[in-house]
Amino acid sequence: MLRxxxxxxxxxxxxxxxxxxxxxxxxxxxxxxSAAIKRLETQLNIRLFARSTRxxxxxxxxxxxxxxxxxxxxxxxxxxxxxxxxxxxxxxTLQIAVPSDLGRNLLLSVFQDFRRRHPALRLRILFSDSRxxxxxxxxxVAFRYGTNDDASFISLPxxxxxxxxxxxxxxxxxxxxxxQTPQELQTQNALTYVLRGRIFDRWTxxxxxxxxxxxxxxxxxxxxxxVIRRLAIAGExxxxxxxxxxxEDIAEGRLRMILPQYQGDSVPLNMICPHRKQLSVxxxxxxxxxxxxxxxxxxxxxx
Numbered sequence: 413m414l415r416x417x418x419x420x421x422x423x424x425x426x427x428x429x430x431x432x433x434x435x436x437x438x439x440x441x442x443x444x445x446s447a448a449i450k451r452l453e454t455q456l457n458i459r460l461f462a463r464s465t466r467x468x469x470x471x472x473x474x475x476x477x478x479x480x481x482x483x484x485x486x487x488x489x490x491x492x493x494x495x496x497x498x499x500x501x502x503x504x505t506l507q508i509a510v511p512s513d514l515g516r517n518l519l520l521s522v523f524q525d526f527r528r529r530h531p532a533l534r535l536r537i538l539f540s541d542s543r544x545x546x547x548x549x550x551x552x553v554a555f556r557y558g559t560n561d562d563a564s565f566i567s568l569p570x571x572x573x574x575x576x577x578x579x580x581x582x583x584x585x586x587x588x589x590x591x592q593t594p595q596e597l598q599t600q601n602a603l604t605y606v607l608r609g610r611i612f613d614r615w616t617x618x619x620x621x622x623x624x625x626x627x628x629x630x631x632x633x634x635x636x637x638x639v640i641r642r643l644a645i646a647g648e649x650x651x652x653x654x655x656x657x658x659x660e661d662i663a664e665g666r667l668r669m670i671l672p673q674y675q676g677d678s679v680p681l682n683m684i685c686p687h688r689k690q691l692s693v694x695x696x697x698x699x700x701x702x703x704x705x706x707x708x709x710x711x712x713x714x715x
Contacts, residue, residue: 414455416488418448419481422460424687425449426478429468437686489691502694503532509554513637513657514681515539519555522705526698533694541607541637553695554684555702557654566685568699571706573713576652576676578615579667583647591650591670594624601649602628606635615652617674624674654679659709672714681706 425434425445435442453460460474470478510519516539527535538551555570578597580590591597594617605612611633617624630649634640641658644651645666651658661667683699685691 578670602630
């Protein structure tokens with residue numbers, strides 16, 4: 413009979429392309445992963461991986477078997493959730509990593525309401541713009557901007573249609589005038605963001621199906637997205653921000669959109685989990701709550 417743990421290790425090894433990485437994720441010695449794969453290969457009477465000293469890849473038989481193994485694990489998880497007693501579903505500690513600006517200004521109220529609805533649950537919230545390593549850091553889920561192209565973890569879309577918008581305070585616009593063309597941005601004070609040493613000083617805009625990219629400069633830069641937002645509100649310059657981060661400021665008049673006829677680049681928001689066993693009832697309910705909140709905000713995004 414197939415062991416569920418062996419199936420899980422097979423799926424993780426396939427995603428990671430490495431027995432040692434799958435072992436690190438599971439917190440077990442690499443030899444245990446190798447033994448699990450050998451058991452599966454013996455029971456299935458096929459080779460699942462082609463191994464060499466430098467690489468590990470699925471065989472054609474392994475590629476055929478992978479979606480069935482994944483489906484079995486998903487079915488098991490769904491079944492376990494169906495039989496869990498409601499009073500035991502949402503309890504314990506849920507550790508969440510979230511970008512600073514998004515977390516403080518939009519999602520904190522969602523987290524508070526979620527905790528009130530589930531009093532047996534404790535939340536540990538980490539606010540940071542650093543890219544959280546969901547395998548190494550002590551988190552259950554991370555909310556992360558950007559397109560996911562990494563198959564080594566689970567990624568669930570939260571706000572796929574989110575994009576950037578150019579904003580400035582009414583005071584800044586009154587003092588400096590409102591840019592009428594993207595080219596004018598190159599002569600204005602831009603509030604630029606720094607992430608992992610990279611300065612995001614080329615802004616992208618789309619109009620009538622055409623892509624325009626412009627270099628910008630400014631007197632202030634920061635590695636904290638919340639600082640950039642506050643500087644924009646304080647009238648220090650133009651910021652290129654996620655709609656989710658500044659929609660409330662725009663609605664309440666603290667910020668105004670610049671060049672609204674142009675669309676900024678896409679910044680989808682996703683919820684990241686290291687593996688399927690992290691998709692607990694609490695995580696799924698939190699995902700639904702955050703997605704519902706973001707859907708309300710995105711409904712107000714100008715087309």
